[in-house]
Amino acid sequence: MRPLLTHDPSCFIADAMLGRLARWLRILGYDTAYEKVITDESLIERTIQENRWLLTRDRRLTECKVIRSRCTLIAHDDLEGQLRQLHQDLKVDLGMNHRRSYRCADCNVVLLSIPYDEAAPLVPPVVARQHQEFLQCAHCRRVFWQGSHWEDLNARLAAAKQQGTGQATLR
Ligand SMILES: [Zn+2]
Numbered sequence: 001m002r003p004l005l006t007h008d009p010s011c012f013i014a015d016a017m018l019g020r021l022a023r024w025l026r027i028l029g030y031d032t033a034y035e036k037v038i039t040d041e042s043l044i045e046r047t048i049q050e051n052r053w054l055l056t057r058d059r060r061l062t063e064c065k066v067i068r069s070r071c072t073l074i075a076h077d078d079l080e081g082q083l084r085q086l087h088q089d090l091k092v093d094l095g096m097n098h099r100r101s102y103r104c105a106d107c108n109v110v111l112l113s114i115p116y117d118e119a120a121p122l123v124p125p126v127v128a129r130q131h132q133e134f135l136q137c138a139h140c141r142r143v144f145w146q147g148s149h150w151e152d153l154n155a156r157l158a159a160a161k162q163q164g165t166g167q168a169t170l171r
Helices: 016-027 040-049 065-070 079-090 116-122 127-128 150-163
Strands: 009-012 031-034 054-055 071-073 111-114 133-139
Touching: 009 016, 009 040, 016 031, 016 054, 016 079, 031 150, 040 054, 040 065, 054 065, 065 071, 071 079, 079 150
Parallel strands: 009 031, 009 054, 054 071
Antiparallel strands: 111 133
């Protein structure tokens, strides 16, 4: 039987081993805290203080009493397996066309839509000709749009959902 979830697992914190997974969760629109270097104490403290759900590769951490009810031991080394586990265990939605706000993979900041006139000078001319809607990270200022890679991302995520296909390798 699955343990009862007492905290909402849609706001995450990933341990230092899970940098790639953290980036993908942000792309999927999930608020995911991540620091390359962080002590166990700080991980636990942030989990509790920021009301996050801890994702970790460290079994010892999952046995810690104060966070036992709000963490998941990630069982896989590969990103596909990790995403599949989150989909199965925590109902993480592996679709790109969701209603959550998109987040910058680098900064975990919600992307805001910006007017076409502001975005156009910041993107390649061919992109400005082909797209009307743009999003920007208020922190690093990168501009995003739903380009041809969008369908590719969707296909990769769909493959990750299906156990044992091993077709697409997520980068
Ligand atoms: Zn950013």
